[in-house]
Amino acid sequence: MTRPRCRIIPALAACCALAAAWLAGGCAAMPDERRATFGIDFSVPGETDPDRPNMILFFLDGLNSRVFHETLEAGRLPNFKKYFVDRGLYCERDTTSVPSVTLANQVSLVTGVHPGHHNVLGNSWFDRNQLFFRNSEEVDQKNKLDEDHIVPTIYEHLSDSMTLSLFYQAHRGASDFVENVLSAGPPYFFGWYEFVDRISLWRFDHAMREARARRQFPRFTICYLLAADMQAYAHGISSQEYRHALEHADAHIGRILRDLEKAGRLDRTILAVTSDHGMMDIYHHMNIDKFLRNDLHMAVAPGNLAENWEFGLRLPYYNKSSCVLAGSGDRYWMLYLRKPRAGGDANRPELEDWLVRPSEADFRAYPARDGSRVDLIARLCEKESVDVVAWKTGPDTVRLATRAGVAEVTRVRRPAGQDVPAGPGAEPGPGGAAAALPFMLFADTHPRFSLRTIEGADPLGYGGTAAVLDGSAHDDREWLRATADSPHPDLVPQIVAYFDAPRAPDIAVFAAPGWDFSDHGLKGGHGGLHPEEMHTVFLLAGPGVPHERQSEPIRAVDILPTIMGLLGRPVPAGLDGRSLLKR
Numbered sequence: 001m002t003r004p005r006c007r008i009i010p011a012l013a014a015c016c017a018l019a020a021a022w023l024a025g026g027c028a029a030m031p032d033e034r035r036a037t038f039g040i041d042f043s044v045p046g047e048t049d050p051d052r053p054n055m056i057l058f059f060l061d062g063l064n065s066r067v068f069h070e071t072l073e074a075g076r077l078p079n080f081k082k083y084f085v086d087r088g089l090y091c092e093r094d095t096t097s098v099p100s101v102t103l104a105n106q107v108s109l110v111t112g113v114h115p116g117h118h119n120v121l122g123n124s125w126f127d128r129n130q131l132f133f134r135n136s137e138e139v140d141q142k143n144k145l146d147e148d149h150i151v152p153t154i155y156e157h158l159s160d161s162m163t164l165s166l167f168y169q170a171h172r173g174a175s176d177f178v179e180n181v182l183s184a185g186p187p188y189f190f191g192w193y194e195f196v197d198r199i200s201l202w203r204f205d206h207a208m209r210e211a212r213a214r215r216q217f218p219r220f221t222i223c224y225l226l227a228a229d230m231q232a233y234a235h236g237i238s239s240q241e242y243r244h245a246l247e248h249a250d251a252h253i254g255r256i257l258r259d260l261e262k263a264g265r266l267d268r269t270i271l272a273v274t275s276d277h278g279m280m281d282i283y284h285h286m287n288i289d290k291f292l293r294n295d296l297h298m299a300v301a302p303g304n305l306a307e308n309w310e311f312g313l314r315l316p317y318y319n320k321s322s323c324v325l326a327g328s329g330d331r332y333w334m335l336y337l338r339k340p341r342a343g344g345d346a347n348r349p350e351l352e353d354w355l356v357r358p359s360e361a362d363f364r365a366y367p368a369r370d371g372s373r374v375d376l377i378a379r380l381c382e383k384e385s386v387d388v389v390a391w392k393t394g395p396d397t398v399r400l401a402t403r404a405g406v407a408e409v410t411r412v413r414r415p416a417g418q419d420v421p422a423g424p425g426a427e428p429g430p431g432g433a434a435a436a437l438p439f440m441l442f443a444d445t446h447p448r449f450s451l452r453t454i455e456g457a458d459p460l461g462y463g464g465t466a467a468v469l470d471g472s473a474h475d476d477r478e479w480l481r482a483t484a485d486s487p488h489p490d491l492v493p494q495i496v497a498y499f500d501a502p503r504a505p506d507i508a509v510f511a512a513p514g515w516d517f518s519d520h521g522l523k524g525g526h527g528g529l530h531p532e533e534m535h536t537v538f539l540l541a542g543p544g545v546p547h548e549r550q551s552e553p554i555r556a557v558d559i560l561p562t563i564m565g566l567l568g569r570p571v572p573a574g575l576d577g578r579s580l581l582k583r
Helices: 011-026 065-073 078-083 102-111 142-148 181-189 193-202 204-214 227-235 240-262 288-295 311-319 360-364 376-381 476-483 491-498 556-566
Strands: 005-007 054-060 088-095 124-127 132-135 163-166 176-178 220-225 269-274 323-328 332-337 386-394 397-402 405-412 448-456 507-511 535-541 548-550
Touching: 054 240, 054 556, 065 088, 065 240, 065 535, 078 240, 088 556, 102 142, 102 323, 102 556, 124 323, 124 332, 163 204, 176 204, 193 204, 193 220, 193 227, 193 240, 204 220, 227 240, 240 269, 269 556, 288 323, 360 376, 360 386, 376 386, 376 397, 376 507, 386 491, 397 491, 405 491, 448 476, 448 491, 476 491, 535 556
Parallel strands: 005 176, 054 220, 054 269, 088 548, 163 176, 163 220
Antiparallel strands: 088 535, 124 132, 269 535, 323 332, 332 507, 386 397, 386 507, 397 405, 405 448
């Protein structure tokens, strides 16, 4: 498999493009007909296959479904209404994957599986088997993402066609990847996030030059926009700045669509809008790193080493600590722990190496630096900032603790060969449905789940979902529908999938509403389990798309099989998602 070419626009040309984008997008003196479009030529003379379906997906980071709907109903998103809602499908509750963080869900979108099944559980994580730490927000690690996940992408499924990734980090297999390093770096540094988005949209000009050279309109394109996410962090989702970011995306995506319309391609192109997660307002902060070190006296690793450090240095470094902490989205953190060795001095307990996982009994009496034993689960749940603490107790069981008690989720597998098909035209694998996913632990792609209370009463706040609280196992889609309006939508099936990942932590901690686990003073956040961050939207329009609003919840992993169907391709086997197309 060849790596996609990475296009970095030369500095001088980038500056000219920036000035043009600024004038075309923001100058009040500019005539309306100039501001209405980017002036991008979407024609492809001599196109080899003009009747083939093609798709463009606009990916808006941090798109809160409630605020989007309110802004849409207020008439402030006219292009989303005209080009998507009025002529296509509007899914009001697109449920993101656990955890609700960017890179985990970027990969889920292009693979159709939950993070626990593609093995990227956040923007940062620890690999206890190879003893290295990944922080994808570091410049030298950000493009490691495509090496870190283990499931084929939509680009790889469409390897016989031209595909494009415009600023979208999960792009393995794309024909062309455009990264706005030189052009977008300076405005990003100064906080001109809407300007960065206009640069990303202007890259369609580069894409179409490539398309004309190949005489082929791109089969699939993703364009990534970041302003909404960044404005939510800085000002919160209740702010005018956040709503302005949505209006800005509407206005400038509208310019692209009018250029498509001028070229006669609008009605021939499938269009989509979606996101990686929602966002919520943050009012309170608790630094979980300081809590573990200072209050619980945990031996947390003081820093983290990536794989470019020699293993001979990483091994003794990590062996000095009993805990590695990794965080993503500020409302979701992971604790990786070494198992205490049986016997030995109670005041100076020995620890197993990192390959040995600790048990729940270890969590309940974990050795601290001061010689005490700490009940990590109880001490975390005591904090007002903590919503849910989760840990795995077996191949198919996960426990979830809140201040209200402890619940246990159990996955009930079907025998191999009885799994539910992925959808119409699913590709058979030589080893059954799971063959497309090289490390999945079970052949059943859509198993059943049960929930029982271990301690307390209704720990997850599911009291109104009696249909699935009868003690028996239910289909994962039943859990999705039954819990969509609860404080923890779709958590029961998704948390089991989360802990399937070899890189899953020993304990996952999710923040309570209004809280994050940092002291950065952010006004917005995500990564937790609340509907505000778990729900986003999915807009779809074009040939073969029904015209309707859908309040029935869907999953973000449903988007890939839906796209494959619309593009006339078979749905890959072994996905967590299901096509939304009518059978």
